[in-house]
Amino acid sequence: MTALRSPAGPPSGAPTPSGTRVVVELRGCTRDFGGVRAVDGLDLSVREGELLSLLGPSGCGKTTTLNLIAGFVAPTTGRVLIDDQDVTARPPHERGLGVVFQSYALFPHLSVFENVAFGLRERRVSEAEIRRRVGEALALVRLGEEGARRPRQLSGGMQQRAALARALVYTPRVLLLDEPLAALDRKLREEMRTELREILRSVGITAIFVTHDQAEALSLSDRVAVMNRGRIEQLGAPREVYERPATRFVADFIGASSRVRGRAVATDRVELGPGQSLEVRAGRPLSVGATVELGIRPERVVVAPPDGPRVNRIAGRVTRLTYLGAQTEVTVEIAGGASVLGLVPEPSPVSLAVGREVTLALPPDAFLVL
Amino acid sequence: MIGRAAVVLLVLFMTLPTVVVVAVSFNPTAIMSFPPAGLSLRWYANALGYPQFQRAAVNSLIVTAAASAIALLVGTAAALALERARLRGRHVWATALLSPLVVPGVAAGLGFLILAAGLGLLRSRLVLIAAHVALVLPFVVRSVWVSVKNLDPTLERAAASLGATPWRTFRRVTLPLLRPGLFAALLFAVIVSANEFVVSLFVSSRLTEILPVAMFTYVVNYTDPTIAALSSLFIAATLALVWIADRFFGLAAVFLLDR
Numbered sequence: 001m002t003a004l005r006s007p008a009g010p011p012s013g014a015p016t017p018s019g020t021r022v023v024v025e026l027r028g029c030t031r032d033f034g035g036v037r038a039v040d041g042l043d044l045s046v047r048e049g050e051l052l053s054l055l056g057p058s059g060c061g062k063t064t065t066l067n068l069i070a071g072f073v074a075p076t077t078g079r080v081l082i083d084d085q086d087v088t089a090r091p092p093h094e095r096g097l098g099v100v101f102q103s104y105a106l107f108p109h110l111s112v113f114e115n116v117a118f119g120l121r122e123r124r125v126s127e128a129e130i131r132r133r134v135g136e137a138l139a140l141v142r143l144g145e146e147g148a149r150r151p152r153q154l155s156g157g158m159q160q161r162a163a164l165a166r167a168l169v170y171t172p173r174v175l176l177l178d179e180p181l182a183a184l185d186r187k188l189r190e191e192m193r194t195e196l197r198e199i200l201r202s203v204g205i206t207a208i209f210v211t212h213d214q215a216e217a218l219s220l221s222d223r224v225a226v227m228n229r230g231r232i233e234q235l236g237a238p239r240e241v242y243e244r245p246a247t248r249f250v251a252d253f254i255g256a257s258s259r260v261r262g263r264a265v266a267t268d269r270v271e272l273g274p275g276q277s278l279e280v281r282a283g284r285p286l287s288v289g290a291t292v293e294l295g296i297r298p299e300r301v302v303v304a305p306p307d308g309p310r311v312n313r314i315a316g317r318v319t320r321l322t323y324l325g326a327q328t329e330v331t332v333e334i335a336g337g338a339s340v341l342g343l344v345p346e347p348s349p350v351s352l353a354v355g356r357e358v359t360l361a362l363p364p365d366a367f368l369v370l
Numbered sequence: 371m372i373g374r375a376a377v378v379l380l381v382l383f384m385t386l387p388t389v390v391v392v393a394v395s396f397n398p399t400a401i402m403s404f405p406p407a408g409l410s411l412r413w414y415a416n417a418l419g420y421p422q423f424q425r426a427a428v429n430s431l432i433v434t435a436a437a438s439a440i441a442l443l444v445g446t447a448a449a450l451a452l453e454r455a456r457l458r459g460r461h462v463w464a465t466a467l468l469s470p471l472v473v474p475g476v477a478a479g480l481g482f483l484i485l486a487a488g489l490g491l492l493r494s495r496l497v498l499i500a501a502h503v504a505l506v507l508p509f510v511v512r513s514v515w516v517s518v519k520n521l522d523p524t525l526e527r528a529a530a531s532l533g534a535t536p537w538r539t540f541r542r543v544t545l546p547l548l549r550p551g552l553f554a555a556l557l558f559a560v561i562v563s564a565n566e567f568v569v570s571l572f573v574s575s576r577l578t579e580i581l582p583v584a585m586f587t588y589v590v591n592y593t594d595p596t597i598a599a600l601s602s603l604f605i606a607a608t609l610a611l612v613w614i615a616d617r618f619f620g621l622a623a624v625f626l627l628d629r
Contacts, residue, residue, distance in 0.1 A: 070527075071530075072530075091530070091536075092527070092531055093530045093531070093533050093535055093536075093539075097531060098531065099528065099531035101527070103522070103524055105524040105525050105527070105528035106528075107525060107528070108525075118534075118542070122532055123533060167531075167532075176531075
């Protein structure tokens with residue numbers, strides 16, 4: 001996982017491996033709150049134009065990280081850089097960032113128009129220019145007709161979009177979003193997720209957002225930083241983080257996975273029990289003789305496979321069926337007592353029932369070595 | 371039914387003294403009898419024309435305006451500090467600032483009198499204003515504090531993120547959102563200060579005395595309904611204030627009630 005973190009303290013302005021400019025950089029940032037370490041020696045580089053999400057459970061330090069960048073919280077040690085300038089001591093109002101708050105924090109005493117105009121007025125933009133730019137921003141978020149209304153007269157989704165317009169209208173260097181969709185109900189949240197990404201893409205802004213929702217992080221971002229206990233466990237593209245979790249925490253936090261334990265009997269073979277072994281191609285050779293814990297995602301498990309190459313076939317007994325609409329989740333207990341979770345698309349091609357014997361096929365390249 | 375009757379009786383009981391005073395003020399005769407023998411405005415003319423009342427009214431205006439303004443300023447700062455600053459012994463400060471003077475008015479008055487004498491300020495309105503600030507402050511702090519507590523701190527963070535300096539944030543976000551609380555505070559301050567009597571009696575001179583003190587002095591010396599007329603004017607002024615408050619802010623907002 002250390003290899004995936006950005007190198008500590010690259011020279012200022014140095015291009016990242018992908019060759020793009022770094023806009024926001026945290027160097028060795030630590031923040032304590034009365035003896036509790038919320039953020040622990042964090043290094044992070046955010047590239048120009050990317051959408052980066054900080055993903056983790058509550059209390060993992062993701063919101064504190066966002067607050068460090070925004071300037072609402074000062075690091076106990078470490079430095080914050082924006083465009084290669086040290087802004088650690090600079091107050092929030094001089095950082096030129098845009099923030100979308102979880103509660104939206106729209107000013108209740110101002111109209112939607114004046115809320116959006118707020119940042120422009122602070123920048124002493126002319127009245128005509130304000131009218132033009134607020135109009136554009138409201139049109140961008142489909143609130144062109146709502147300028148005269150008060151925030152509390154808007155629906156949750158509209159408030160969310162108004163907050164977005166307010167933070168985008170003065171084209172901030174970076175947009176920070178704190179759980180931007182968490183306050184919306186599920187259906188609206190999924191709609192807004194798509195809309196939010198389209199808006200951010202069309203503006204081409206660098207954005208960092210905090211979320212505890214993995215689907216949100218995976219679908220919205222170019223890179224995901226999975227956080228745990230004040231540190232980044234893994235930083236990578238959504239597919240990379242999902243398919244090749246660097247740590248057990250990441251494997252557990254992102255997506256469901258089953259675990260089986262065994263002993264490596266060859267660099268590519270794990271023995272689960274007497275006469276039962278699995279071929280494992282995990283990208284790196286196993287150390288022979290060591291105890292190995294393997295993880296596998298439910299969608300990679302093939303339940304009741306058709307006849308074919310007999311690789312990694314395991315017999316087991318169905319212990320639970322959970323119907324989810326588009327698919328059914330199958331829990332299978334294999335020899336040795338471990339449970340493996342699999343998914344069967346609905347309508348199911350195989351007939352399943354609790355207690356029935358079933359065969360599973362576990363593709364050798366589907367394993368996560370934890 | 372019994373409940374409603376009890377409420378009606380209670381309201382009658384509470385408003386009866388006021389009704390009596392207003393009724394007596396229209397009495398054409400020189401004695402305060404109830405019910406009045408007729409209808410006349412002569413005591414109103416007398417009250418408004420009495421020079422000592424005119425002087426006291428000016429004093430009242432000055433003292434109440436100054437004390438309310440000072441208390442509003444100081445009280446707002448105190449309320450913000452109590453809620454926002456990490457004060458050591460916050461509870462002690464809060465208790466001290468929030469409890470209306472628990473010592474008897476006579477004792478407080480005596481204290482202010484001794485201090486005023488020591489400072490040679492017996493003939494000045496300054497002592498009167500200082501005393502009123504002290505008396506009015508708890509009401510101000512309390513109503514502003516409630517507003518401060520209800521203020522979402524993320525709104526101020528939002529303003530800062532949008533580029534507003536702390537002062538601009540205060541002007542454009544904090545202050546407008548505190549307005550109902552500030553107005554309630556001002557209303558309380560004005561009503562309490564305008565009606566304050568006991569402490570004022572100790573620190574007033576003939577030249578600086580405020581209306582309630584002048585009215586008391588008048589009652590001690592004369593028994594005609596002039597005082598009832600003046601009291602009625604007082605009541606009318608208070609009602610007008612409350613009406614204005616309701617008109618522009620809504621009483622619910624001013625008294626921080628949920629509708």
